[in-house]
Amino acid sequence: MVAGALLTSSEIRRVILDRAHAANEGHIGSALSIADIMVVLYRDVVAGRLHGATRDRVVLSKGHAALALYAALYLSGELSEAMLNEYCEDGGRLGVHPQHGIDGVEFTTGSLGQGLSFATGCALAAQVSGEQWRTFVICSDAECDEGSTWEAAMFAAQRRLPRLVTVIDYNQQQAMGDTDAVISLGDLRSRWEAVGWFAVDVDGHDETSLEAALRLADQGRTQPIAVIAHTTFGKGVPFMERQLRWHYSSMSDQEYVRAINSLGAAT
Amino acid sequence: MRAEFVGALHQLMDQDDRVVLLTADLGFHVLEPLFDAHPRRAINVGVAEQNMAGLAAGLAHSGRIPFIYSIATFATLRGYEFIRNGAVVHGLPVRVVGIGGGFEYGAAGISHYALEDLGLMRIQPGMTVLAPADGAQAVTALLASWDLPGPVYYRIGKDDRRSLPELKGRFRLGHLEILRHGTDAAVLATGAIATEAATACSQLEAMGISCTFAMAACLAPAPRDEIASLVDSVPLVLTVETHYVVGGLGSLVAEVIAEAGVGCRLIRAGVDAVPDRYSGGQPYMERRFRLDATSLVNRVLEAGGAPRQSGREVSSRPR
Numbered sequence: 001m002v003a004g005a006l007l008t009s010s011e012i013r014r015v016i017l018d019r020a021h022a023a024n025e026g027h028i029g030s031a032l033s034i035a036d037i038m039v040v041l042y043r044d045v046v047a048g049r050l051h052g053a054t055r056d057r058v059v060l061s062k063g064h065a066a067l068a069l070y071a072a073l074y075l076s077g078e079l080s081e082a083m084l085n086e087y088c089e090d091g092g093r094l095g096v097h098p099q100h101g102i103d104g105v106e107f108t109t110g111s112l113g114q115g116l117s118f119a120t121g122c123a124l125a126a127q128v129s130g131e132q133w134r135t136f137v138i139c140s141d142a143e144c145d146e147g148s149t150w151e152a153a154m155f156a157a158q159r160r161l162p163r164l165v166t167v168i169d170y171n172q173q174q175a176m177g178d179t180d181a182v183i184s185l186g187d188l189r190s191r192w193e194a195v196g197w198f199a200v201d202v203d204g205h206d207e208t209s210l211e212a213a214l215r216l217a218d219q220g221r222t223q224p225i226a227v228i229a230h231t232t233f234g235k236g237v238p239f240m241e242r243q244l245r246w247h248y249s250s251m252s253d254q255e256y257v258r259a260i261n262s263l264g265a266a267t
Numbered sequence: 268m269r270a271e272f273v274g275a276l277h278q279l280m281d282q283d284d285r286v287v288l289l290t291a292d293l294g295f296h297v298l299e300p301l302f303d304a305h306p307r308r309a310i311n312v313g314v315a316e317q318n319m320a321g322l323a324a325g326l327a328h329s330g331r332i333p334f335i336y337s338i339a340t341f342a343t344l345r346g347y348e349f350i351r352n353g354a355v356v357h358g359l360p361v362r363v364v365g366i367g368g369g370f371e372y373g374a375a376g377i378s379h380y381a382l383e384d385l386g387l388m389r390i391q392p393g394m395t396v397l398a399p400a401d402g403a404q405a406v407t408a409l410l411a412s413w414d415l416p417g418p419v420y421y422r423i424g425k426d427d428r429r430s431l432p433e434l435k436g437r438f439r440l441g442h443l444e445i446l447r448h449g450t451d452a453a454v455l456a457t458g459a460i461a462t463e464a465a466t467a468c469s470q471l472e473a474m475g476i477s478c479t480f481a482m483a484a485c486l487a488p489a490p491r492d493e494i495a496s497l498v499d500s501v502p503l504v505l506t507v508e509t510h511y512v513v514g515g516l517g518s519l520v521a522e523v524i525a526e527a528g529v530g531c532r533l534i535r536a537g538v539d540a541v542p543d544r545y546s547g548g549q550p551y552m553e554r555r556f557r558l559d560a561t562s563l564v565n566r567v568l569e570a571g572g573a574p575r576q577s578g579r580e581v582s583s584r585p586r
Contacts, residue, residue, distance in 0.1 A: 121325015
């Protein structure tokens with residue numbers, strides 16, 4: 001790891017690969033999928049607003065992509081290297097899924113379909129208190145299979161919680177296949193619009209588009225914001241891209257070297 | 268019980284703006300005064316109990332004290348994983364209010380019978396589990412628990428007429444309330460069925476069977492030492508609850524008896540089968556599962572809890 005590394009798309013991917021390899025853990029493709037979202041969120045949107053009672057809340061509902069969260073927190077100076085190195089160590093505080101109790105992790109997640117309700121409760125607390133802080137939640141596309149996601153979505157629209165931003169990582173792959181083959185989600189933007197959200201489609205790897213979308217929370221709208229981030233599973237490591245195997249598999253030493261090298265070539 | 272509990276909750280909302288009420292579209296003709304008085308903090312989330320429990324975690328995480336309100340089955344079962352992964356895992360002050368435990372919804376049927384709520388809540392570490400006997404005790408229990416740092420489950424009876432006057436509303440967190448001391452048998456009850464248990468104790472006393480009667484409104488934190496002491500003093504113990512026989516008060520007492528090495532016999536009066544494919548009002552269902560006072564007396568007599576005399580058994584067949 002490079003001391004003092006900046007929060008960039010190549011560095012966040014490097015940290016994800018490094019820690020995944022060191023711990024011999026999987027969920028790599030899911031973490032790489034949201035790497036650019038996390039870079040923009042932590043570098044450009046919530047930086048400097050992550051502490052105190054009126055902090056912005058970030059909830060990683062797709063908890064299996066925790067490595068992307070840890071890497072973003074580390075590269076933005078919110079997480080020490082010593083703690084990052086606890087990832088999946090016995091007794092360590094950083095698990096495969098995020099666990100509360102450390103700065104930067106609001107909620108323990110890992111059971112899909114719960115993060116949006118937790119986040120909506122936070123946004124509701126802000127509304128009841130008349131406070132202006134924002135709540136960002138990152139969901140997987142497959143979480144839209146969960147009925148509870150839509151319970152929360154309809155409630156947030158009914159309550160007009162415009163400082164609640166849900167980013168849906170629409171990489172169109174889930175644990176056992178393409179979303180189209182399991183539960184087709186079709187035009188996700190229309191679905192979120194249908195339940196009352198202000199929804200936008202963005203290229204989930206384009207930093208400029210992502211920043212503009214995440215800042216919709218600051219524009220005085222009356223609806224909660226859904227950012228449909230069109231992403232590529234495993235993005236940034238060509239041999240992992242769109243390959244279902246990398247939902248669960250860990251890397252061999254050779255695969256790790258190949259992944260890091262391909263990352264270097266891409267940057 | 269419900270009216271007094273909701274009245275006390277209304278006062279808490281008046282006094283402390285951290286208190287937020289969420290209901291999953293239930294409480295018609297009950298909660299309206301709270302909505303009228305506190306439109307910002309009384310919220311109908313719609314028929315969405317999972318989301319309600321998740322919202323409560325988010326609210327509590329941000330400094331609020333949310334009460335989530337529904338019929339006891341829906342409040343506990345539908346959103347159970349949200350309660351676990353939210354309030355319990357994070358140790359948040361979420362209050363789950365389950366209305367009408369046991370058979371209180373009568374002919375509404377099995378979908379409305381909470382028969383495992385106490386067990387489900389009791390197995391979650393750090394969850395305070397309260398099942399008061401009547402309205403007066405429900406109010407005392409609420410005032411003793413509403414601002415605890417961790418989650419609380421309240422099983423609140425729907426019937427506002429049932430009461431246990433001799434209890435005088437007493438409640439202490441982590442304790443039994445012992446209303447009668449005896450030497451032949453001990454009866455422990457939880458929830459609104461305690462009125463039947465108390466009547467049964469009086470009838471047993473009239474038959475010359477000396478009974479201890481204890482109200483176990485606080486199942487967690489469990490009054491283990493008090494239960495151990497109580498059951499050690501008698502040869503026969505009867506637990507009474509409108510709950511499946513596994514997981515609730517009977518299970519708690521069995522655990523204590525086993526762990527303390529007490530040599531008494533235990534009868535767990537509860538619901539021992541899925542009550543479906545037939546209908547009936549609350550009294551009928553309680554009789555059918557031998558939870559009415561007469562049946563409870565017979566259970567003690569059948570178990571030989573006291574000097575037996577022929578012809579003592581009272582008919583308790585469902586009418």
